[in-house]
Amino acid sequence: MPSRNSKNSTTVSPGQNLKNLLRGSSLFDEIEESALDEILPSVVKHHYPRHGMIFSEGDPAHGFFILGSGKVKLFNQSDEGKEQILMVAAPGDSFGELSMFVSGKFAACAEALEESEVLSIDRDRFVALLGKNPHLALNLIVRLSAKLRSLVSLVDELSLSDVTTRVARYLVHHLDDDHSGNNRGDSRHPIHINLSEKKLVLAAQLGTIPETLSRSLAKLSRDGIIHVTGPHIDILDVNKLRQMAE
Amino acid sequence: MPSRNSKNSTTVSPGQNLKNLLRGSSLFDEIEESALDEILPSVVKHHYPRHGMIFSEGDPAHGFFILGSGKVKLFNQSDEGKEQILMVAAPGDSFGELSMFVSGKFAACAEALEESEVLSIDRDRFVALLGKNPHLALNLIVRLSAKLRSLVSLVDELSLSDVTTRVARYLVHHLDDDHSGNNRGDSRHPIHINLSEKKLVLAAQLGTIPETLSRSLAKLSRDGIIHVTGPHIDILDVNKLRQMAE
DNA sequence: TGCTCTCCTTATCTTAAGTCAAATAGGAGC
DNA sequence: GCTCCTATTTGACTTAAGATAAGGAGAGCA
Numbered sequence: 001m002p003s004r005n006s007k008n009s010t011t012v013s014p015g016q017n018l019k020n021l022l023r024g025s026s027l028f029d030e031i032e033e034s035a036l037d038e039i040l041p042s043v044v045k046h047h048y049p050r051h052g053m054i055f056s057e058g059d060p061a062h063g064f065f066i067l068g069s070g071k072v073k074l075f076n077q078s079d080e081g082k083e084q085i086l087m088v089a090a091p092g093d094s095f096g097e098l099s100m101f102v103s104g105k106f107a108a109c110a111e112a113l114e115e116s117e118v119l120s121i122d123r124d125r126f127v128a129l130l131g132k133n134p135h136l137a138l139n140l141i142v143r144l145s146a147k148l149r150s151l152v153s154l155v156d157e158l159s160l161s162d163v164t165t166r167v168a169r170y171l172v173h174h175l176d177d178d179h180s181g182n183n184r185g186d187s188r189h190p191i192h193i194n195l196s197e198k199k200l201v202l203a204a205q206l207g208t209i210p211e212t213l214s215r216s217l218a219k220l221s222r223d224g225i226i227h228v229t230g231p232h233i234d235i236l237d238v239n240k241l242r243q244m245a246e
Numbered sequence: 247m248p249s250r251n252s253k254n255s256t257t258v259s260p261g262q263n264l265k266n267l268l269r270g271s272s273l274f275d276e277i278e279e280s281a282l283d284e285i286l287p288s289v290v291k292h293h294y295p296r297h298g299m300i301f302s303e304g305d306p307a308h309g310f311f312i313l314g315s316g317k318v319k320l321f322n323q324s325d326e327g328k329e330q331i332l333m334v335a336a337p338g339d340s341f342g343e344l345s346m347f348v349s350g351k352f353a354a355c356a357e358a359l360e361e362s363e364v365l366s367i368d369r370d371r372f373v374a375l376l377g378k379n380p381h382l383a384l385n386l387i388v389r390l391s392a393k394l395r396s397l398v399s400l401v402d403e404l405s406l407s408d409v410t411t412r413v414a415r416y417l418v419h420h421l422d423d424d425h426s427g428n429n430r431g432d433s434r435h436p437i438h439i440n441l442s443e444k445k446l447v448l449a450a451q452l453g454t455i456p457e458t459l460s461r462s463l464a465k466l467s468r469d470g471i472i473h474v475t476g477p478h479i480d481i482l483d484v485n486k487l488r489q490m491a492e
Numbered sequence: 493t494g495c496t497c498t499c500c501t502t503a504t505c506t507t508a509a510g511t512c513a514a515a516t517a518g519g520a521g522c
Numbered sequence: 523g524c525t526c527c528t529a530t531t532t533g534a535c536t537t538a539a540g541a542t543a544a545g546g547a548g549a550g551c552a
Contacts, residue, residue: 076398078406079492082510086398098398101391107398130384137383138376144390145347151397152322152332152344152353158404159453160324162508200529207405212509214531230518230530246325328540408538445500458539460501476500476548499548506541516531522524 018043021068021119025092027139035133042122047115054110054118061099061106063123067091070116074108075204085205086151088113088197094143100127113201158207164216166206168244171226175235191238195231220244264289267314267365271338273385281379288368293361300356300364307345307352309369313337316362320354321450331451332397334359334443340389346373359447404453410462412452414490417472421481437484441477466490 019036022028022043028036045068048054054065057076072089086108089095099106100123112118130137157166174193195202203213217233220226225241227234235241265282268274268289274282291314294300300311303322318335332354335341345352346369358364376383403412420439441448449459463479466472471487473480481487 076402076406082406084402084405086401098391098394101388102395107395108402127384130387131380134377134380134383137380137387138373140387141376141383141390142347144387144394145344148344148390148394148397149348149353151394151401154401155332155397155404155453156322156330156354158401159330160322160328198529207401209510210530211511211532215509218531446498455540456500457502457541461539464501493552495550495552497549499546501544501546503544504542507538508540509537511536512534514531514533516529518529519527521526 018045018119021045021117022066024068025066025094027066027094027143028136029139031133031136031139035129035136039121039125039129042125044120046118046120048112048118050112050114052112052116054112055096055106056109057106059106061096061104061123063121063126064094064096064100065110066094066119066121068117068119070118071113072110072116072118073113073201073204074110076108082209083204084207085201086154087147088201088205097140097144098147113197154207163206163208163212164219165244165246166208167213167216167220168225168241169246170202170206171233171235172242172245175238175241191235193233193235195233199231264291264365267291267363268312270314271312271340273312273340273389274382275385277379277382277385281375281382285367285371285375288371290366292364292366294358294364296358296360298358298362300358301342301352302355303352305352307342307350307369309367309372310340310342310346311356312340312365312367314363314365316364317359318356318362318364319359319447319450320356322354328455329450330453331447332400333393334447334451343386343390344393359443400453409452409454409458410465411490411492412454413459413462413466414471414487415492416448416452417479417481418488418491421484421487437481439479439481441479445477 018040022036022040042063046054048070054072055061067089069091072095073085074087074089074095075083075085077083087093087095095110096106130140157169161169171193174196175191197205199213200210203210206213208216217226217228220241221228223240225235225237225244227236264286268282268286288309292300294316300318301307313335315337318339318341319331320333320335320341321329321331323329333339333341341356342352376386403415407415417439420442421437443451445459446456449456452459454462463472463474466487467474469486471481471483471490473482
């Protein structure tokens with residue numbers, strides 16, 4: 001087995017560097033300088049290569065993480081190797097927080113999808129700070145709520161919708177992201193989406209496998225709703241797509 | 247359609263009554279009297295009969311809820327009527343909190359499974375209190391984290407395990423609840439579990455339908471692992487059950 | 493005792509989606 | 523260009539679990 005766990009930790013001279021990275025996360029939005037200074041000593045910057053494991057399910061959780069740069073997936077695997085992605089973290093996102101407050105063990109695995117810079121923050125210091133800083137607590141509450149909501153959707157979709165519907169929803173959702181303001185379905189030219197994840201990853205996010213995702217996209221193409229060229233997707237019929245997504 | 251939405255709101259004379267109900271929830275654990283007094287004016291007690299709808303998906307959320315007595319399910323439904331339960335609330339549990347911080351609309355439906363007493367708490371007042379009361383914020387964070395964790399398990403199970411495994415896990419989990427200390431599998435007499443939900447409800451919690459649940463229980467019986475008599479389940483082979491649950 | 497209602501179970505059938513296997517495509521590096 | 527490697531697609535097959543339908547079982551009640 002190749003050393004995929006290789007990582008590279010640097011306790012940088014406690015300077016602006018780290019502080020800026022923290023500031024890059026909305027978790028620390030509008031948090032006073034002094035509060036940042038208080039946790040700074042417990043923040044460590046780690047560097048992970050593509051496929052580097054940040055933690056595995058069941059590992060003891062001594063803190064949580066903020067993604068500085070790169071991309072990280074949180075997922076679980078069945079014994080047979082099927083994978084379900086719970087979240088793909090983008091820079092500024094935090095992950096692993098829930099384990100601080102509940103079981104002390106991570107509930108999922110985290111792996112870098114590409115070369116990534118990750119900050120780890122010590123549990124005890126952070127909790128202490130939380131207790132003194134209501135604004136920070138509110139920020140965290142908002143984040144947890146957002147995650148909760150996205151998991152609620154995921155549960156609903158897994159349990160109540162078929163794969164093609166989930167794919168349609170994914171596309172509609174990402175269409176809203178990219179074309180807000182222009183999403184009334186009355187645009188003249190086909191709308192274009194570039195998949196931000198490999199289809200392999202997308203399949204695992206949608207709770208399926210690449211073969212099935214392929215077939216779903218093929219079906220949507222056959223029906224004249226989209227046109228797929230590798231990771232580029234043209235939406236040919238936004239209304240029908242929205243309708244499929246309910 | 248019979249009037250299932252009938253409810254019965256009472257703004258009780260702002261007395262001990264309500265305060266005690268609030269105190270009954272761990273959300274207000276160790277929260278000072280003064281803080282309680284501050285939200286009390288915005289707390290309303292509602293009474294719902296069995297099958298009373300507390301809110302539906304998409305309803306505007308002006309606050310959140312604490313269950314005083316009874317039992318409430320949070321769920322979503324597909325167009326075809328299949329139902330996925332996200333959580334069954336017991337007295338003291340809160341629900342609907344996440345909508346306060348994220349979209350302003352409820353992400354699921356809530357319905358009383360039996361006659362229930364529900365407290366509603368106004369969003370704005372609660373948020374204001376949160377900002378001043380770090381301890382309350384921490385309590386909420388712990389709750390949200392616990393919910394998050396249970397949804398993570400649910401996603402994993404829906405996506406990665408078959409129904410029989412989910413049933414086995416449910417049994418093991420409830421065995422741990424009831425027999426902690428005596429759960430090493432070496433007990434002489436068969437361990438007994440009384441299902442706390444109708445099988446109809448259990449099926450919807452496990453992401454399946456009653457017929458399939460029935461078949462899974464029948465399979466476990468056939469394999470000599472359990473013995474089912476209505477809502478009473480004897481665990482005949484704890485080890486094998488644990489093994490099925492992984 | 494029989495009636496009704498709701499819940500649960502069993503049997504048969506169907507289907508969405510996973511498995512397995514093989515062909516194709518695309519990039520990175522040489 | 524060619525080679526290796528990974529990602530994607532397609533096809534044939536299998537299967538878990540949903541749909542449908544019907545039978546049974548229990549509670550409450552007259």
